Structures are given as structure tokens and as C-alpha cells.
Amino acid sequence: MTNIHASQLAFFAEHAPFDRMESAHLVWMVERMRLAYYAEGDVIVSPEQNTANRFLVIKQGMVHGEQNVAHAAESDTWLELAEGECFPLGALLAHRPVASIYRAGTDTFCYELPVEDFQTLLGMSAPFSDFCTRRIANLLEHSKQVIQAQYSHSSVEQQSLASPLSALIRREPITCSPQATVREVLQKMHESRIGSMVAVDEVGRPLGILTLPDVLERVALPQTDLDQAVITIMSKQLTTLSPQALAYEAALLMAKQGFRHVLVIENERLIGLVTEKDLFALQRVGLRQIGMTIRHAQHVEALQQAATDIRNMAHNMMAQGVAAEQLTQFISTFNDLLTVRVIELELARSEYNNTPFAECFCWMALGSEGRFEQTLSTDQDNAIIFTVPDGMEANQVRTQLLLIAKRINETLALCGFPLCKGEIMASNPKWCLSLDEWKQAFANWIDHGTPEALLHASIFFDFRSLFGKQELAEELREWLAKVASDNTRFLHQMAENAMRIRPPLGLVRDFVVGKENKLDLKLNGITPFVDAVRIFSLAAGVTHTSTLLRLRASAEKLKIHPSEIEAWLDAFLFIQVLRMRHHDEEKTKGMSEAALNNLIDPEQLNELDRRILKEAFRQARKLQARLSLEYHQ
Amino acid sequence: MSAWWLNWLGNKASLTAEQQHRLDTWKSLPRIALDKPFNATRYVVVDVETSGLNLMQDHLISIGAVAVVNGQIALGESFYMVLQQETVSHKENILLHGIGGGAQTGGVPAADALLAFLEYLGKDPLIAFHVTFDQTMIQRAIHQYLGVSFGHAWADMAYLMPAIYPSYASRYRLLDDWITHFNIHNDARHNALSDAMVTAQLFQIALSLVSKKKIADFAGLRDLEKMQRWVSGIS
Numbered sequence: 001m002t003n004i005h006a007s008q009l010a011f012f013a014e015h016a017p018f019d020r021m022e023s024a025h026l027v028w029m030v031e032r033m034r035l036a037y038y039a040e041g042d043v044i045v046s047p048e049q050n051t052a053n054r055f056l057v058i059k060q061g062m063v064h065g066e067q068n069v070a071h072a073a074e075s076d077t078w079l080e081l082a083e084g085e086c087f088p089l090g091a092l093l094a095h096r097p098v099a100s101i102y103r104a105g106t107d108t109f110c111y112e113l114p115v116e117d118f119q120t121l122l123g124m125s126a127p128f129s130d131f132c133t134r135r136i137a138n139l140l141e142h143s144k145q146v147i148q149a150q151y152s153h154s155s156v157e158q159q160s161l162a163s164p165l166s167a168l169i170r171r172e173p174i175t176c177s178p179q180a181t182v183r184e185v186l187q188k189m190h191e192s193r194i195g196s197m198v199a200v201d202e203v204g205r206p207l208g209i210l211t212l213p214d215v216l217e218r219v220a221l222p223q224t225d226l227d228q229a230v231i232t233i234m235s236k237q238l239t240t241l242s243p244q245a246l247a248y249e250a251a252l253l254m255a256k257q258g259f260r261h262v263l264v265i266e267n268e269r270l271i272g273l274v275t276e277k278d279l280f281a282l283q284r285v286g287l288r289q290i291g292m293t294i295r296h297a298q299h300v301e302a303l304q305q306a307a308t309d310i311r312n313m314a315h316n317m318m319a320q321g322v323a324a325e326q327l328t329q330f331i332s333t334f335n336d337l338l339t340v341r342v343i344e345l346e347l348a349r350s351e352y353n354n355t356p357f358a359e360c361f362c363w364m365a366l367g368s369e370g371r372f373e374q375t376l377s378t379d380q381d382n383a384i385i386f387t388v389p390d391g392m393e394a395n396q397v398r399t400q401l402l403l404i405a406k407r408i409n410e411t412l413a414l415c416g417f418p419l420c421k422g423e424i425m426a427s428n429p430k431w432c433l434s435l436d437e438w439k440q441a442f443a444n445w446i447d448h449g450t451p452e453a454l455l456h457a458s459i460f461f462d463f464r465s466l467f468g469k470q471e472l473a474e475e476l477r478e479w480l481a482k483v484a485s486d487n488t489r490f491l492h493q494m495a496e497n498a499m500r501i502r503p504p505l506g507l508v509r510d511f512v513v514g515k516e517n518k519l520d521l522k523l524n525g526i527t528p529f530v531d532a533v534r535i536f537s538l539a540a541g542v543t544h545t546s547t548l549l550r551l552r553a554s555a556e557k558l559k560i561h562p563s564e565i566e567a568w569l570d571a572f573l574f575i576q577v578l579r580m581r582h583h584d585e586e587k588t589k590g591m592s593e594a595a596l597n598n599l600i601d602p603e604q605l606n607e608l609d610r611r612i613l614k615e616a617f618r619q620a621r622k623l624q625a626r627l628s629l630e631y632h633q
Numbered sequence: 634m635s636a637w638w639l640n641w642l643g644n645k646a647s648l649t650a651e652q653q654h655r656l657d658t659w660k661s662l663p664r665i666a667l668d669k670p671f672n673a674t675r676y677v678v679v680d681v682e683t684s685g686l687n688l689m690q691d692h693l694i695s696i697g698a699v700a701v702v703n704g705q706i707a708l709g710e711s712f713y714m715v716l717q718q719e720t721v722s723h724k725e726n727i728l729l730h731g732i733g734g735g736a737q738t739g740g741v742p743a744a745d746a747l748l749a750f751l752e753y754l755g756k757d758p759l760i761a762f763h764v765t766f767d768q769t770m771i772q773r774a775i776h777q778y779l780g781v782s783f784g785h786a787w788a789d790m791a792y793l794m795p796a797i798y799p800s801y802a803s804r805y806r807l808l809d810d811w812i813t814h815f816n817i818h819n820d821a822r823h824n825a826l827s828d829a830m831v832t833a834q835l836f837q838i839a840l841s842l843v844s845k846k847k848i849a850d851f852a853g854l855r856d857l858e859k860m861q862r863w864v865s866g867i868s
Contacts, residue, residue, distance in 0.1 A: 007819075007827060008708060031709035034702070037837035060818060107815065109834060112705070 001196045011059060015084035017131030018057075025125040032117045035059065038104035045088060045102045052091035052098050055118040058083050061108025065100040084300045089132050092118055094606035136273075163251060165264050166243035169272030175200045178207050178231035182219060185210060185230045196261055196273065199231050204269035208234030209261060209372045240265040243272070248317065248326070251279050255291030256333055294337045297345070300414055303338060307416045310334045311376055315584055324573035325548060327580065332372040337465060338415060339363070340384075349475075352400070361386035361401055363408075363467040366424065370462035371530065372546045375580050376587075379420045380412055381459060383431040385438055385472045394434045401432055425460060435472050442480060449493040457494065461534060477543050484538040491539055495631035498531035499624060503617035521582065522598035525613075527574035528620045529568065532627045539630075547572060560626070571619035574612055648779065652744055656779055659751045665758065667786060667851040671840050674851065676701045677712075677753070678760040680825045681767050684718075688766065693774040694718065695740070696750050697825030699833040701760075704840055708832050712753045713826040714741035716774070738763040744778040751775075756785075758851050762808045762832050764789035788854045790835055796861035797842050811835055 008030055012018035018026055031067045038044050044063060045052065056063075063081040067627045081087055081102075091098040092115060113121070122129045166209050174192050176185050178199040185197050189212070196211040208231050210218075216225065218233045239253055254276055264272040290313065306409045310331070317327055325531045343363055365380035368374050382399055389457045405426035413419050426432055433441065442460070445453035461480065465473035484490065530547050537550035540557040544550045548569055555565045583596050585589075602610055665674075679698045685691035698712040705770035717740040740746065750771075758830065761767040764787045775783040794811055805811055812819055812831050815838060819831045848857060 007830075033708045035702070035706035035708060035834070035837075037834065037841060039838070039841045042841075060816070107838065109817075109837075111708070 011084075012057075015057070017127050017416075020127035021125050025121065025128070028124070029113060029117070029121055030111075033057075033111045033113050033480075035043060035113050036110050038108045038110065040104055040108075042104045043100050043101060044104060044110065047097050047099060047101065050097060051115075052088055052094055053115050055086065055092055055113040055115065056088075057086050057100075057111040057113075059109040059111050060586065061110075062105035063087065063108060063110075064086050064103050064105045066103060082276065093132060093611075094609075096606055113557070163242060163247050164243060165247060165262075165272070165274055168247060168274050169243070169264060170278075173198060173270055173273050173274075175204075175206075175270065176230065178234075179229050181227050182183065182224060183226040183228050185218070185225075186597075195275065197230075198263065198270055198273065199234055200270055201429070206238055206240070206263050206265070206270045207231060208236045209238060209263070210234050211261065213260075235478050241274075242266065246326075247274075247279055248330075250274050251293065252330060252333055252517055254279070254338070258295065290334065291337060294334070294341050297341055298322050300342075300345075300411055303341060303345075303411075306334075306338060310338070311416075314376055314580075317575075318580060318584055324576040324580070328373050328375070329375065331374050332369070335369065335374055335417070336365075339412060339417075340367070340467045342415065343408055344413045346404055346411060349407075350353050350404050352404070356389065357397075357400065359469060360389055360397065362465050362469045362472045364463045364473055365466045367459045368462075370464045370545050373530075373576070375576075376583055378417065379418055380409060380417045381424050382409075382426045382466075383424070383460070383463065384426040385476060386432070386434055387469070387472060388434050394437065397434070398429060402427055402429060405432060435476060438476055439479060442476075443483065446483060446487050446490045449490055451497075454494060454497045458531060458534065461538065462545050466579050481538070481543050483542045485541040491535055492631050494535050494538075495627050498528070498535060499628060501527055501531070502624070503528055503620040505614065505617050505621065517601050517603065518599040519602050520598050521575055521579045521600055525598075525620070526572070526579070528624060529572040529575075532623050535627065535631075558626075558630075564622075568619050568623050571616035574616050578609065578613065648744060652748060652779075655748045655752065656781065660781070662756045665756045665786075667758070667855075669851070670849050671844065672703045674703070675755075675757045676760050676836070676851075677757050678829050678836055679767055679771075680761065680828040680832060681770050682825045683770055686766075688769045690775070691770075692718075693743075693770045695825050695826070696746070696771070697829040698750070698753065699826070699829045700753075700757075701833050701836060704837065704865065706732075706830070706837070710753075711826060711830070712750065714746045714749060716743045716746045716861075717741060743774065747775055747778055754785075758786045758788060760788050760790060760832065760836050762790040762828075762835070764791070784853075785808075786851065788851065789858055790832055790839065791841075792858045792861040792865070793839055793854060795865070796857045797839055808832065808835075 009023075010025060012021075012026055012030065021029075038061075044056070058081055060083055063085075065081070065087070079293060087102060088098045088100075122132060145616075174188070174194055174607055175198050176188065178201070180199070189195075189210075196209055198209050199207045201207060210230060210233065214233075214235065215368075219226075224233055239259050239261070241253065241255055243264050243266055245264075253262055254260065260276040262274045263270055264274060290306055290309045293302060293309070297303045297306065299539050313334075314327065314331055317330060347353055347358055350358075362385045364383045364385055365381070366383055368378055369381055384405060386397055386401060388397055409419060409425050409427045419425065422579065424431060445457050461484075463473060463476070501523065504519060533547045533551045533554070536542075536554040536558060537544065540554040542550055542553040544553055551565055551569060578600070579598055582598070582600055585594055585598070602613065635693075648693070677698050677700055678698065681693055681694055681697070682695040683691045693716055695715040696712065700707045700710040700712075702710070759768075760830060768787055772783045790808075790811075791806075796803070801810075801814065805814065808828065808831070812835060815835065817831050817834050819827055843854065843857065848854065
């Protein structure tokens with residue numbers, strides 16, 4: 001017979017989720033539990049042990065989770081669990097080893113339930129099972145921790161790039177008045193041993209910046225009058241971020257714009273300065289460094305190296321659990337830089353360099369690149385839009401541009417962007433058009449709504465300018481926003497088409513899988529979101545191209561609650577991350593870039609990811625239901 | 634009512650055939666080797682409630698016990714039983730352990746309760762804080778109601794703890810001293826099961842520490858205890 005003292009039950013009655021469990025279930029659980037003791041510093045569970053074999057509740061004491069598995073000696077605590085808390089839920093649900101070392105922070109007693117009983121209890125007690133598996137957000141949090149820990153071997157050095165800028169600011173910024181003389185400012189910079197000076201107004205708002213490299217260019221060489229007001233020679237193009245922005249965002253900005261300083265601004269006031277040097281300690285290969293390499297590359301070899309660096313950096317960011325939104329933004333930023341440099345180099349090599357002819361066109365990114373949603377294995381999707389200079393025919397211009405476009409496409413292929421199998425590239429005469437020709441083509445698709453037209457619309461309507469005369473792309477975008485939002489018949493056709501691809505949720509099993517039990521994350525996961533959101537944004541006259549911005553910008557017109565919008569976007573981004581992780585894993589296994597696909601076997605996913613994926617598909621269904629509501633025939 | 638010394642002198646307890654069978658089954662269990670490592674041994678930590686502190690006159694009211702299996706307390710395996718009393722103990726005593734008169738006379742017949750305890754115990758080593766008291770009370774009851782002498786392996790936390798923590802040896806005497814030191818919660822002090830539970834937790838802490846001192850089995854614990862008894866004796 002068993003005798004459980006009331007005080008044991010009293011303990012559980014004080015803590016979630018046990019306080020909501022039926023007492024019979026609680027007694028059932030406690031009867032199967034053991035109480036274990038761990039002296040301070042003892043390892044309780046570690047990744048070296050096999051699949052997590054017990055559910056633990058801290059009765060007394062403190063448990064630390066340590067992320068840095070590779071360097072246990074210098075490990076940092078990322079998780080602190082106290083009396084009444086349970087662990088390791090993620091590993092138990094996913095049937096895998098824990099991703100972190102759990103160590104007793106003080107002398108600790110834990111109640112322990114064998115994994116078999118844990119599973120039985122999940123099936124038996126709804127409050128318990130809810131607690132362990134509730135809400136997608138909660139699961140995503142687990143998932144993120146797991147990813148971070150899984151990758152932590154390779155990215156120890158990279159971890160702090162995810163820290164907020166407020167943590168990097170080391171001192172109050174040294175500032176000057178805009179009316180101070182150049183002489184005074186240089187004197188102060190010298191005395192304070194600082195590399196830059198920001199001029200602020202009476203309430204602390206930044207007006208301009210002077211950096212040491214500027215001194216050579218703006219003061220010494222032009223022999224500036226040292227007694228004039230410093231503001232006249234300062235750079236007024238200021239790069240600013242909020243203190244909550246993360247270090248890698250600053251690094252990304254520096255890379256994108258080539259500056260060495262980012263001003264940290266709160267309520268418009270300058271509160272600190274983050275320099276490239278501050279960030280340098282956080283990254284092995286600086287983002288700005290990759291940016292510089294690309295910007296100054298003279299040969300395709302240098303660009304190929306940069307492309308490799310971008311991929312390695314993306315791997316590291318994935319390891320930090322950087323969100324999909326930022327990750328794709330990072331990839332887009334660098335792919336843009338790289339593409340622009342390829343175009344510049346090819347233009348320079350051509351006979352049109354520095355001629356008005358080189359100024360008459362705009363290189364456009366399409367499809368996922370146009371939406372800023374590239375993964376690491378994305379085919380080229382690009383096109384050219386041009387103006388016809390006076391005295392020339394469109395066909396003449398086209399013939400010339402196609403020669404350059406072909407070289408650009410081929411060089412991009414050398415840098416890891418495979419040629420488009422569907423020939424949707426600027427070197428295809430069909431997609432190297434004047435502004436008028438584009439309008440005509442778009443109008444044609446909108447009027448006819450044939451399957452081919454709808455397919456084209458889904459790729460081309462996501463265009464954005466990448467290089468050259470961007471006014472052309474902007475004009476086309478304005479025109480399209482107006483024409484498409486007026487044409488409800490076309491929107492209906494698009495909606496009908498989009499509904500053909502259903503999220504693969506099954507009635508009997510979790511997922512409906514295709515051949516070889518594979519699930520296509522792109523076709524069945526990403527596409528339903530992208531397609532539906534494109535239609536919403538066209539209807540709302542939104543000119544953004546990214547799915548996130550499109551949906552957020554369309555929300556008001558659609559009268560959808562922001563929380564629902566965010567749930568959709570969470571789901572979309574989770575599938576994106578899953579895709580990228582899949583690519584990353586395949587590549588680590590030695591698969592070539594070209595062979596990467598979006599097919600996963602849901603059975604191979606761990607329990608947790610499978611559950612979230614299911615939830616993500618459910619969100620896709622809700623989005624489609626909304627689409628069908630708007631465009632009910 | 635028979636005087637305690639009549640039993641002590643060898644009055645044969647009268648057992649039913651079924652009770653006798655249970656007793657014989659327990660007796661025939663093999664002895665447990667005392668050199669098995671801690672993580673492969675079951676220990677039973679015990680505490681008793683009695684009608685008073687007089688070893689020869691007071692009698693056993695209840696037994697609480699907790700099993701420490703391979704170093705872990707098995708919550709589903711704890712034991713608690715109130716023995717049916719011929720007379721209810723004094724009021725002051727009731728206030729101490731909280732077992733009211735009704736519960737005392739309504740308990741399990743003593744022979745059955747003791748047999749249940751033996752079956753729960755098997756031949757595994759016993760652990761208690763101040764063994765002499767628990768041991769004597771249990772031995773006397775078993776002799777009285779089951780008619781056998783109860784020779785069993787015990788280890789005493791009251792000696793083991795000072796041996797492990799010599800610096801506290803002079804200051805800490807009571808179970809309460811140690812559990813306060815280790816901040817072990819006990820919200821029902823003087824309930825036999827509750828006290829067995831905190832003693833078991835103390836035992837877990839002790840096991841963790843002696844393991845680091847290369848003591849790996851029960852025999853080692855007893856050597857440590859003997860040494861401490863000798864040290865206490867001369868100091």
C-alpha cells in the first residue's frame with residue numbers, strides 16, 4: 001500500500017500546472033515519482049545522456065541551464081529554474097536528449113517522473129498536457145532555445161551579436177554644440193581620445209557627426225578654416241537605431257551603408273554611440289567587412305569568396321536563433337550588395353561605361369528576391385526595365401542591354417545564384433522591356449487571367465528595383481497598385497488560383513504527404529501565405545513587396561485584428577525557418593547547393609517541430625478562409 | 634492486561650496460521666549483502682511515534698518509513714501505519730504527535746501492522762536518526778506481538794552527520810538542527826512519515842558527501858558511525 005504524506009501533495013497544489021490537475025491524477029503522478037538530491041554543481045541532465053528519460057520538478061533549490069555545451073568551463077547560464085518549475089519539457093516532448101546541461105545551482109531536491117509515466121500523464125490530464133504543449137508562441141520559444149543550443153557548438157563567438165545596443169554603450173556620448181569651431185572640436189577629440197564627435201542641439205538631438213577619417217577629407221585636404229562652425233563640415237547623414245535594436249542590426253546597417261558609427265537614439269535624443277570596433281569583438285568576420293569586400297571587389301573570385309562568407313554568416317545567425325524575419329533580411333541585404341557589385345563590374349567592363357546608355361535602365365529583382373524572402377538556395381529571378389533614349393527604338397536598346405544582362409546572369413551564377421530554369425531572367429528578351437512594354441504586359445495578364453498570366457503575375461508582381469534608374473520601377477509599381485486594385489475580376493481569379501494549393505493537413509494523420517512521404521515546405525507551406533497576402537496587398541493598393549510588410553500594411557483595410565496578423569506571420573516565419581534549417585542541414589551533410597530542395601519528411605521532424613508545423617498550417621488555412629470570404633464567387 | 638515484562642520474558646505471541654505464514658516468509662528472505670554500492674541498494678528510513686520517551690515502559694503507536702532506492706526516495710513506496718492500542722496515550726502525548734484517541738484505538742491490529750512493516754522492509758538496511766530509540770521500540774513490539782527477536786542492520790544518522798561534518802558536531806544534536814542547516818522543509822514535524830521523509834533527505838545529502846570520501850556501501854557507513862561513536866565517547 002502507498003502512503004503519500006499530505007505535505008507532498010500540498011507542495012504540488014501550490015504550483016502550476018499541478019494546482020489545476022484532478023487530485024486523482026496528482027496522486028497517480030506523485031506515487032510514481034522519486035525524490036532525488038543533487039549537491040551544488042552536480043549535473044542533473046546533460047546532452048551526452050540519451051533521450052530525456054524523466055520529467056523533473058524542483059522541490060527545493062535552484063537549477064541552472066547552461067547553453068554553451070562546447071566550452072563547459074566558461075559556460076554561461078541562460079536559464080534559471082526555481083522551486084516548483086519543471087524541465088526539460090522540450091526534450092521530453094520531442095523524444096530527444098536535452099540541448100543544455102542542467103546543473104544544480106545550490107543543493108537541490110527534485111521530484112522525478114519516468115518518461116513513460118510522463119507520457120501517460122499527458123494523455124490522462126488535460127491541464128497537464130495543456131501546460132506542456134500550449135500555444136504556438138510557447139512552443140516557438142522552446143524551439144528557438146533548442147535551435148540555439150543545437151548550434152551552440154559552432155557559434156559561441158557569435159552569440160552576443162543578439163544582444164541589445166543598450167548593453168554595448170559604454171559611456172555617455174561626448175558631444176559638442178553645432179556652433180563650436182572646428183578647432184575646438186578637434187582639440188576636444190584629441191584630448192578625450194575619441195574617434196568621432198556628434199553635434200547636438202539644446203535638447204540633445206543629434207545634428208551631425210565628424211569622424212577622424214573625415215578630418216583628412218573634409219579638414220586637412222581642403223584646408224578648411226578652423227574657426228568656422230563645425231556643423232558646416234559635418235556629415236548630416238546620420239545612421240540611427242533605438243537602444244532596443246540588436247547588435248547585428250547595427251552591424252547590418254554599417255555593412256549596408258559603409259559607415260563606422262551608429263547613433264543610438266531614444267526619444268530623439270542621443271544616448272550613445274556604437275562603433276564598428278564595439279561590434280568587432282562580437283563577430284569573427286565582420287558584417288561590414290563582408291560588405292566592404294563586396295563593394296570593393298574587382299574580380300568575380302572576390303565575390304565568390306564573399307558569397308561563401310554570407311552563407312557561413314547565415315549559418316551562424318541561424319545558430320543564434322536569429323528570427324527568420326531578420327535572417328532573410330540579412331540574406332537579402334547581402335545578396336543585393338553582391339548583385340549590385342556584379343552589375344557594376346559588368347557595366348565597367350562593357351563599352352557603355354559612363355555613357356548615358358548605362359543610366360537608362362533599372363535592374364529588378366522578382367519573386368522571393370523581390371519579396372526579400374530569399375533562402376540560401378534561390379534561383380535567379382530578375383528582369384530589366386528601361387527608358388528609350390530619344391532617337392532610338394526599344395528594340396535597339398534591348399539588343400544592347402541583353403548583351404550585358406547575359407554576362408550579369410552568368411556571373412551571378414558563378415557566385416552561387418543558379419540560372420533560372422524557367423528563363424525568368426533579364427537576359428531573356430521577353431523580360432527586358434521598356435516601361436510602356438511592361439505596362440502592356442501587366443495589363444494583358446490582368447485582362448486575360450489565363451493560368452499562365454496568373455503564374456506570371458505571382459512572380460513579376462513582386463518586383464522591386466535593385467540597381468540603376470529606380471524611378472522606372474517605382475512608376476511601374478504606382479501604376480500597378482492603381483490598376484490591380486480597380487480590377488476585382490482579376491483579384492477573384494488570383495484568389496481562386498491561390499486556393500488551389502491547400503495546406504496539407506490530414507484528417508487521419510497529421511499531414512497529407514506526397515510521394516515518398518514528403519511534404520513540400522515551399523509549395524504547401526510558404527506559397528499559400530505569399531499568394532494570399534499578395535492579393536490582399538494588391539487589393540489594398542499597398543506598394544510593399546515583402547509578405548510581412550504587405551500583410552501588416554493591408555491589415556487596416558481588411559479589418560483584421562493585429563494579433564491575428566501576427567499569428568499568421570509567426571506561422572509563415574516558422575515555416576521559413578524550417579526550410580532554411582533543412583537547407584542548412586542538407587548542406588552540412590555535403591549536399592550541393594543545386595540539389596537542395598524543400599521536401600521534408602514530417603516523420604523525421606521532432607515532436608515539437610511537427611506540432612508547431614501543424615499549427616502553422618492551421619494558420620494558413622485560416623488565412624485562406626479569410627481570402628475566400630473576401631472573394632466569394 | 635499483561636505486564637510488558639511478561640512478554641519480555643518470552644510469552645509466546647499467538648499468531649493465526651496466516652500471520653505465522655507471513656512471518657515465516659519474511660524470515661526466509663535472503664540476507665542482503667552490505668557491500669552493494671549505494672546506487673544499487675534499497676534503504677528504509679524509519680521513524681516511530683510512541684506513547685512516551687521511556688524505552689522500557691512506553692509503547693509503539695505508529696511507524697512511518699520511506700524507501701531510498703538507488704539513492705532516490707520512491708514516493709509511491711512510503712509506509713505509514715498506526716498500531717491499534719489497548720489504551721489511549723496521555724493527552725500531552727496526543728498533542729505531540731497528533732494521533733487522537735479514536736485513531737489510536739481504530740488502527741491496524743498490532744501484529745498485522747508489524748507484519749506489514751516487515752514485508753515492506755524486506756531485509757534492506759534501516760536508517761534512523763537516534764537509532765536506539767526507534768530500534769528498541771520496534772524490537773520490543775515485534776517481540777511482543779510476533780514473538781521473534783528483530784536483529785537487523787541499522788545505521789544512525791545522528792552519528793553519521795557529525796562524522797561527515799565534524800565542524801558542526803558539537804553544535805548540532807537534534808534532527809531539527811540538521812534539517813534547519815540544510816534548509817529542508819518539513820511542514821509536519823513529529824509525524825512519523827514526515828520525519829522519516831526529512832531524515833531520508835538528510836540521508837541523501839549524506840550519501841552524496843560520503844561518496845566523495847570513497848565510502849561506497851553500507852559497511853562503509855557503519856565503520857564511519859563506529860568511529861564517530863568512539864570520538865563522541867571520549868570527547
